[in-house]
Amino acid sequence: MAAYRPEPDRDSRAWWERLARREFAVQRCEGCGTDRFPARAFCPACRSEAWRWRVVEPEGHVESWIVNHQPFVPGLAVPYVVVMVRLTAVPGCLVHGNWRGGREPRAWERARGSYRKVDEELTLMDWEPAG
Template sequence: MRPVFQVTTDRDSAAWWERTGRGEFAVQRCEACGRARFPARTFCAACQAERWHWEAAEPEGTVESWIVNHQAFGTGDGEPYVVVMVRPAAVPDCLLHGGWLAAREPVGGERVRGVFTPGAGGLTLVDWEPAGE
C-alpha cells in the first residue's frame, strides 16, 4: 500500500508542483552557467546566478538507494512501504525521492521511470517504477 505523504509548496517549489500536476517533469537550468538543478532554488548553487528557466525532461533515472519502512508515520500509511532515492538522468548530481510502485524491492542501479500520482493536499507526486516492466 502506498503511504500518504504530506507535502507543502514554498516560493521555490510552487512551479515544480504546478508542472507535476500537469504530468510534466521539469528541472531548472541556470542561464549563466547552464547547470541543471533539482530541487528548485532561487539561485544556482554552482555560480550563484539568479537567472534560470524551467526545462522539460524525461522522468527517468536510476535507483541510488531505498528504504523499506515497517512503521506507519501518518494516517493512511500502509506497512511496509518502500521509498526510493533516484538519480534523475536529467540532473545526475541530484537525488529525488519517491514511492516505489513495484511489488518487489528495487535493485541498486536499476533504470526507472517516473509516474505521476495524486498526493495529499491536491499535489501530484512523482513515484517510481522499473523502466523495463
C-alpha cells in the same frame, strides 16, 4: 501520527504545479547552465538568481532506497519503499519518490517515474521498474 503532505514554498510551488500537469522539470541556471533539483532560488554553482525550467523525462537509475515504517505520505500503507533516483538526463540530480515495483528495488536498476494524483491538490511522482 498525521500523514505528511508536502507544502509548496516560494521555490517549489511552480514545480508542484508542473507535476500536477504531468510535466517533470528541473531548474537550469541561465548564468552557468547547471541543472538542479530540488528547486531553489540560487544556483549552487555560481549563485545566480536567473533560471528557467527544463522539462526532462522522469527516467533514471535507483541509487538507494529505504523501507519506511512511518505513515508520512497520504494514501500509502506502511511499510513502503522510498527510492532515490539519479536522473539519466541530469546525472547531478537525485529525485526521491515512492517505489511502485511490487518488490524492493535493486541497486542501479532502471526506473521510470509515474504520476499519482492523491487528490485535487496533490500529485506525487512515484517510481517503478523501467522494464
